[in-house]
Amino acid sequence: MTADVDAPALAVERLSKRYGPVEVLRGVSFDVARGEVVGLVGANGAGKSTLIKILSGAVAASAGQVRIAGAVTNPATVRQAARAGVQTVHQEIGAGVIPGATVAENLTLDSLAPGGALWRSRRRTRAAAREIAAAAGLGADLEAVLDRPIEELPTSERQQVVIARALSARPRLLVLDEPTATLSTRESERVLASVGRMAAAGVAVLYVSHRLAEIERICERVVVLRDGVVQRDVPAPFVARALAEAMLGGTLSTLRHEIRGGGSPVLEARGVRARPDGAPFDLVVRAGEVVGITGLVGSGQTELLEQLYGARRLLGGTLSLRGRPYAPQSPADAVRAGVGLVAESRAEQIVPTWSVRRHVTLPRVRAHSRFGLMDPRLERATARRTLGDFGVVGPGADAELGDLSGGNQQKVLVGRWFDGHSTLVLLDEPFRGVDVGARADIAAHLRERAHDIGLVVASSDPAEILQVADRVVVMADGGVSGELRADQMTTEELSRLLTTPARHSRTTDARENRRAFGLETT
Amino acid sequence: MTTVQDQGLVSAPAATGTARRLGALGGLAYRYGLLAVLLGLLVVFSLARSRFHTWDNTLIILQSVSIVAVVALGVTVSMTVGGFDLSVGANVGFVVMVTAQVMVRYNLTGATAILAGLAAGLLVAAVNTLLIVVARVPDLVASLGTMFAFQGLALIITSGQSVSVGMDLGGGRVAPGRYDPDFLWFGTAKVLSIPVAVLVMIVIAAVVIVFLTYSRWGRALYAIGGNPVAARLAGIPVNRYRALAYVISGLCAACAGILLSARLGRGDVGAGDVYLLQAVAATLIGFAVLGANRPNPFGTLVGAVFLGVLINGLTMLNVPYYTQTFVQGALLVAALLLSYAVAPRSRRAS
Numbered sequence: 028m029t030a031d032v033d034a035p036a037l038a039v040e041r042l043s044k045r046y047g048p049v050e051v052l053r054g055v056s057f058d059v060a061r062g063e064v065v066g067l068v069g070a071n072g073a074g075k076s077t078l079i080k081i082l083s084g085a086v087a088a089s090a091g092q093v094r095i096a097g098a099v100t101n102p103a104t105v106r107q108a109a110r111a112g113v114q115t116v117h118q119e120i121g122a123g124v125i126p127g128a129t130v131a132e133n134l135t136l137d138s139l140a141p142g143g144a145l146w147r148s149r150r151r152t153r154a155a156a157r158e159i160a161a162a163a164g165l166g167a168d169l170e171a172v173l174d175r176p177i178e179e180l181p182t183s184e185r186q187q188v189v190i191a192r193a194l195s196a197r198p199r200l201l202v203l204d205e206p207t208a209t210l211s212t213r214e215s216e217r218v219l220a221s222v223g224r225m226a227a228a229g230v231a232v233l234y235v236s237h238r239l240a241e242i243e244r245i246c247e248r249v250v251v252l253r254d255g256v257v258q259r260d261v262p263a264p265f266v267a268r269a270l271a272e273a274m275l276g277g278t279l280s281t282l283r284h285e286i287r288g289g290g291s292p293v294l295e296a297r298g299v300r301a302r303p304d305g306a307p308f309d310l311v312v313r314a315g316e317v318v319g320i321t322g323l324v325g326s327g328q329t330e331l332l333e334q335l336y337g338a339r340r341l342l343g344g345t346l347s348l349r350g351r352p353y354a355p356q357s358p359a360d361a362v363r364a365g366v367g368l369v370a371e372s373r374a375e376q377i378v379p380t381w382s383v384r385r386h387v388t389l390p391r392v393r394a395h396s397r398f399g400l401m402d403p404r405l406e407r408a409t410a411r412r413t414l415g416d417f418g419v420v421g422p423g424a425d426a427e428l429g430d431l432s433g434g435n436q437q438k439v440l441v442g443r444w445f446d447g448h449s450t451l452v453l454l455d456e457p458f459r460g461v462d463v464g465a466r467a468d469i470a471a472h473l474r475e476r477a478h479d480i481g482l483v484v485a486s487s488d489p490a491e492i493l494q495v496a497d498r499v500v501v502m503a504d505g506g507v508s509g510e511l512r513a514d515q516m517t518t519e520e521l522s523r524l525l526t527t528p529a530r531h532s533r534t535t536d537a538r539e540n541r542r543a544f545g546l547e548t549t
Numbered sequence: 550m551t552t553v554q555d556q557g558l559v560s561a562p563a564a565t566g567t568a569r570r571l572g573a574l575g576g577l578a579y580r581y582g583l584l585a586v587l588l589g590l591l592v593v594f595s596l597a598r599s600r601f602h603t604w605d606n607t608l609i610i611l612q613s614v615s616i617v618a619v620v621a622l623g624v625t626v627s628m629t630v631g632g633f634d635l636s637v638g639a640n641v642g643f644v645v646m647v648t649a650q651v652m653v654r655y656n657l658t659g660a661t662a663i664l665a666g667l668a669a670g671l672l673v674a675a676v677n678t679l680l681i682v683v684a685r686v687p688d689l690v691a692s693l694g695t696m697f698a699f700q701g702l703a704l705i706i707t708s709g710q711s712v713s714v715g716m717d718l719g720g721g722r723v724a725p726g727r728y729d730p731d732f733l734w735f736g737t738a739k740v741l742s743i744p745v746a747v748l749v750m751i752v753i754a755a756v757v758i759v760f761l762t763y764s765r766w767g768r769a770l771y772a773i774g775g776n777p778v779a780a781r782l783a784g785i786p787v788n789r790y791r792a793l794a795y796v797i798s799g800l801c802a803a804c805a806g807i808l809l810s811a812r813l814g815r816g817d818v819g820a821g822d823v824y825l826l827q828a829v830a831a832t833l834i835g836f837a838v839l840g841a842n843r844p845n846p847f848g849t850l851v852g853a854v855f856l857g858v859l860i861n862g863l864t865m866l867n868v869p870y871y872t873q874t875f876v877q878g879a880l881l882v883a884a885l886l887l888s889y890a891v892a893p894r895s896r897r898a899s
């Protein structure tokens with residue numbers, strides 16, 4: 028059982044996995060050659076992450092085997108997989124970092140494992156960390172934060188630390204599960220470049236993503252998984268559209284939605300700021316329209332939404348909700364007023380070991396109780412309705428939320444605000460980890476619900492925004508650099524606005540813009 | 550090259566982590582292990598001493614654990630929000646002193662003493678809330694500070710002496726009051742042959758179980774303990790609920806203090822001190838009951854009864870009293886092992 032140079036770096040052979048009665052993987056077989064980048068795509072719940080957990084030794088297969096460089100290696104533990112040369116970046120980044128430890132310590136974790144040096148000096152740790160960061164093309168970005176606890180870093184930087192660490196272990200096989208889901212375009216580019224370098228150096232790469240454009244760019248072959256079965260195994264070149272249809276098992280609707288103008292204002296924000304140094308601006312959200320907010324990562328979208336939700340102190344200006352003054356001091360105030368937020372980080376919204384049902388009803392415990400006691404029947408009914416409306420596939424309302432696939436968890440967290448009790452729902456990166464088919468479904472569903480409530484969708488991916496929004500607000504440097512009707516947003520105009528700093532005055536009055544666009548007559 | 554069969558992977562069980570290694574046995578031990586041991590103990594003690602499984606002895610055991618159980622239920626509530634109330638023992642002692650002082654020194658009624666005792670418990674809770682929720686001092690150190698402060702305060706209000714009927718107040722004066730018989734009723738009387746303290750314990754346990762397990766407030770408390778950020782983002786007023794948890798914990802300790810004062814019939818210095826460790830032990834043993842692996846009031850009750858059975862049985866078997874602390878400690882360690890080592894790990898990749 029020695030490594031065989033001619034054998035593929037990874038051979039998956041008739042791999043199956045069942046959870047109780049459900050068969051999540053059903054006889055999956057494919058290879059990845061040395062130096063080859065293979066894409067693994069599939070709808071939410073297709074079994075991608077499950078397959079990857081088996082490869083990384085986190086979960087045992089029910090049947091079948093895994094060969095690494097020709098040797099049967101069914102890894103039983105994460106360490107065994109690492110010794111066989113498998114490095115994995117899991118979908119939940121919480122799995123890859125040690126909270127409380129500094130960035131430098133997290134980067135150098137592998138040398139802390141048995142076999143590493145006994146004594147570690149801060150200086151040596153930092154030097155090693157610098158080397159690892161530089162190898163991943165992150166040198167300058169991380170230098171300033173090396174000694175900060177990892178949890179203080181924004182999600183995207185944390186993700187990059189995890190990736191850099193995996194790269195540094197000189198793996199034979201590198202497995203990446205949606206590594207760019209939380210990253211900006213520039214950060215994603217860096218990851219893609221690293222993947223290219225690793226492959227050129229002979230590393231086999233298995234790459235999972237819902238961003239088919241990335242798959243098209245870097246993969247030499249793609250394996251399409253549907254319901255735990257390999258549907259296609261095709262070499263490049265491939266067409267994103269055909270891939271999407273193979274993974275969804277149907278045709279993808281290309282119907283563009285009709286742009287709506289919106290009715291009476293739901294939220295009026297006057298003179299608000301996204302960041303202390305940003306220019307103040309106005310934002311009006313009307314019933315019946317979906318307002319999209321886009322901008323480069325760090326341009327202030329999250330900060331703005333959190334202020335509107337009372338999760339962050341309002342930096343200035345005044346808010347009103349359905350014509351009444353609205354000054355939330357906490358998310359509790361916001362929820363009471365009928366405002367909901369789907370936060371940027373999924374992990375921050377999940378209570379470990381809790382069922383889907385409990386997550387769905389958590390913002391509405393009062394509405395689901397009688398004389399103060401929770402009514403499980405009512406809860407289950409709401410949970411089932413949410414699962415149905417948002418097309419959640421998985422083990423059902425009473426399963427642990429953590430047992431759903433990543434994209435399906437996201438659908439639950441979005442869906443729980445659409446129970447008829449919301450006036451305004453703020454969604455921060457709601458399509459993270461959601462497959463292309465489900466994204467279209469959710470977008471359609473949001474638009475359907477928007478007819479009587481206000482919706483704000485923030486995403487750093489303009490394509491996602493275009494799919495759902497009527498009106499697009501572009502943010503830059505903590506201010507608003509412009510506003511467009513969704514059907515008038517061109518690539519050139521968008522890239523101009525993304526990089527235009529907001530003028531330091533009250534430049535954007537939503538109404539004026541709307542008048543300019545002919546959406547408003549008076 | 551090996552084949553699929555000799556890899557032994559063909560029918561690996563679906564569970565993961567430690568449970569995978571221990572197989573189904575581990576899962577069973579995790580859920581029912583503690584109850585099985587309790588049952589085994591009951592059988593062994595019953596076989597060894599026929600006196601053990603009498604109704605009278607059952608009541609003796611329940612009475613002996615009633616105060617610990619009430620304190621422990623409060624600790625359980627504080628732990629549901631991810632906190633830890635270390636001040637409960639000091640709280641019990643403080644309430645004992647306050648009630649004794651009210652009746653003996655100031656010659657007031659038993660009802661007044663009860664109100665004063667509850668107010669004293671709320672005062673402790675208020676200090677905890679101020680420190681933990683308002684000043685954001687970590688739970689453990691804050692309630693440790695409160696513990697010290699109120700142990701001291703209990704001494705100050707009685708000038709460092711125990712409070713008993715007819716005690717000397719200095720200057721030739723003698724304390725004018727005595728324990729109100731109505732107050733002593735809580736410590737000595739029986740209703741339908743069941744000691745009042747046991748009834749109080751049952752009522753408080755029922756209320757806490759319903760509150761934590763079925764009410765919307767309990768749901769919110771558990772959400773905070775599970776992930777405070779997630780709870781906040783779902784619109785739960787986290788600080789208000791954390792304060793509520795400490796208030797409930799303080800009130801439970803106050804009730805326990807009243808029961809203890811009524812049982813002792815005097816205000817002993819340091820009377821509450823033993824209750825902290827016992828209550829914490831009962832709560833932690835409760836984690837292992839039915840595989841809850843989190844603070845839960847039913848488990849806490851079982852934990853308290855477990856401790857009582859153990860002490861009662863060992864005493865009947867004439868095991869020297871000085872080994873009892875060790876035996877209780879061993880029980881606690883075993884329960885912790887069940888909760889933490891045998892528990893199926895989170896199924897997520899690590």
Ligand SMILES: Nc1ncnc2c1ncn2[C@@H]1O[C@H](COP(=O)(O)OP(=O)(O)OP(=O)(O)O)[C@@H](O)[C@H]1O
Nearest residue numbers: 046071072073074075076077421430431432433434
């Ligand atoms: N521990 C578990 N118990 C029961 N079912 C599970 C468990 N883990 C995963 N599943 C189910 O297995 C299926 C596949 O999940 P998996 O996470 O592999 O999907 P995925 O392809 O990665 O999807 P996504 O794109 O949403 O991340 C899902 O339906 C999920 O609900």
Ligand SMILES: [Mg+2]
Nearest residue numbers: 076118432433
């Ligand atoms: Mg996944």
